Each structure stands twice: as structure tokens, then as C-alpha cells.
Amino acid sequence: MARITITEFMDERAVAQLRARHEVLYDPALVDDAPRMLLEAATTDALVVRNRTQVRDALLTALVRCTVVGRLGVGLDNIDVAGCEARGMRVIPATGANALSVAEYVVTSAMLLLRGAFASTAAVAAGQWPRNALGNGRETSGKKLGVIGFGSIGQLTARLARGLGMEVIAFDAMLDKDAPVFRDSGIKRVTLEELVQQSDVITLHVPLVDATRGLFDAGRIASMKAGAILINTSRGHIVDLQAVASALRLGHLGGAAIDVFDQEPFAASEALANCPNLLLTPHISGVSLESNERVSFLIADKVLQALAA
Numbered sequence: 001m002a003r004i005t006i007t008e009f010m011d012e013r014a015v016a017q018l019r020a021r022h023e024v025l026y027d028p029a030l031v032d033d034a035p036r037m038l039l040e041a042a043t044t045d046a047l048v049v050r051n052r053t054q055v056r057d058a059l060l061t062a063l064v065r066c067t068v069v070g071r072l073g074v075g076l077d078n079i080d081v082a083g084c085e086a087r088g089m090r091v092i093p094a095t096g097a098n099a100l101s102v103a104e105y106v107v108t109s110a111m112l113l114l115r116g117a118f119a120s121t122a123a124v125a126a127g128q129w130p131r132n133a134l135g136n137g138r139e140t141s142g143k144k145l146g147v148i149g150f151g152s153i154g155q156l157t158a159r160l161a162r163g164l165g166m167e168v169i170a171f172d173a174m175l176d177k178d179a180p181v182f183r184d185s186g187i188k189r190v191t192l193e194e195l196v197q198q199s200d201v202i203t204l205h206v207p208l209v210d211a212t213r214g215l216f217d218a219g220r221i222a223s224m225k226a227g228a229i230l231i232n233t234s235r236g237h238i239v240d241l242q243a244v245a246s247a248l249r250l251g252h253l254g255g256a257a258i259d260v261f262d263q264e265p266f267a268a269s270e271a272l273a274n275c276p277n278l279l280l281t282p283h284i285s286g287v288s289l290e291s292n293e294r295v296s297f298l299i300a301d302k303v304l305q306a307l308a309a
Helices: 012-019 034-041 057-062 081-086 099-115 121-125 152-163 180-185 192-198 218-222 241-250 289-308
Strands: 003-006 023-026 046-049 068-071 090-093 144-148 167-171 201-204 229-232 255-258 278-280
Touching (some): 003 012, 012 023, 068 289, 081 090, 090 289, 099 229, 099 255, 099 289
Parallel strands (some): 003 046, 068 090, 201 229, 255 278
């Protein structure tokens, strides 16, 4: 019987599936107790994490028995993959399991920010009638969506957006312009510069690497189409939030939805407080009731298979 440590939240039924076969320590608060996490790591055969647990440095060194790391999500920037593999640990992400949740978040955010009329409840309930101020919202149909990063999530987002009547263009630095996915999906591949200049809505689906760090700085945001919407569900450090706030206040950006931050949890920010047309969410685009079930059971199955190998 192996020992499995789960440091962040996981569907309880998937945890029970693991417990039926192995000893399991499930403590969603363990990620915030570094000394105890290091102590438990020494006797762990399998580690299951989300995005906040940093599987590197001291924790990686402490995992002397571990053979598999299950990631309840797809991004791997919180895991030293090469370091894990050098120690004989297999790293398993939940590829594809939360794609629909992210895609729906992107499309919903685009519709909310383009229309700009869904924050009026308090005013109307108080007897105000801001009909003129809110009557200039934009429809989603006919707008151009630019998808940066055309993997499984970007492709699903494109399909949902086209169902709403949006035109979709895409850029992916890792794909050739004649890659089959563009032909098969019917999505036009453009350069990054073309996408930034042409899109009414831009959504980011790229990993945090040297090439994407600071990708949307003040200069690139300034080159976006006036009134465009920017949505980031990828990783912090890709978008300069100070530049976003400035562009929103100046009216150059029509809106922004930010689900990921340089530091998580995010510290209070005066620059973002009371910023117009800004939607902030706590890294939940890929987390829904259904996606948590899919992600949790996928990783539970994969971890059990790895331990049985």
C-alpha cells in the first residue's frame, strides 16, 4: 500500500477512490503549511497538487520516496518537471479535463464586457434608470476574437465563439502556419501583430515561459484596437496589470477579465480598485463543479495506474 498526499482541494469522491486502494492524506490547507508539507513529503509515494503547491527546491528534495506527481489542472509552471523526472518521478497533468470550463469563462467574459450592462442592479434597485448610459453596449456576433495559443483550450474557445457568430483568428508560436489544426478547424492563422491590431477580443492560452513573460506590456496593449477586450486565463506575469488599469481608465481598452495574477492569492491593489470595465476573478476559470469532477477523477485514475506499474 502506497501513501498519497493531496495538498489542495480535490473532489471527495475521487479522494475516496484513492483511499480504497492506498493510505491517503487529504488536507486542502496543507499548501499553506510549508513546514508540515515538507514533513509529510518525506513519507509520500504520490503527490497530488493544484497550481499553488510549488513542487521544486525544498519540497522536491523532501520527496525522497515519491514516484508520481498528479497535477489537478494543466499548467506546469509550479512544478520543476525536469527535476521531478531526474528523480524518477512521473508528472501527470489533467490535460483537457478543464478545457470547457475555461472556454465558457472566456466567452461569458467577452459577452459581459462587450455589452457592459450587467452591473446595474444596485442602481436600478435604488430607483435610478441608467438606460441611456447602458444602451450603447456591443453585441458579440460579428466581433473578431483573437486566440493566442491554439491548443485544446484555445480550439474549444474558438468553437464556442463561432457558435455565437464571432469571427476567429489565431496565433500560436509553436505551430507552423500550415499546421493541420488551422485547416481542420477553419480558423485563420495570423501573426501576433495582426491579431493584436485586428481583434475586438483577445484571449490568452499560453504557458508562462521566457517568451510569454510580459507579452502584454504597455506597448502591446497600446497597439490593441481601441475599445478591445483583453482576457487572461493563462498565467500571471504575462499581462502587465498596471498597464491594463491605465488603458482602462484612459478608455483605450473597452474591458479586461483577469483570472490569474503574478502572486496568488492576490494582494490588495489601489491601481485596480474601482477600475472601470474590469473583471477580476480568483483563478477559477478552469474550476467548475463539473470540471473539478473530471479533473479529480482523471488524476485519481492516472495516479492509481502509475502506482500499480
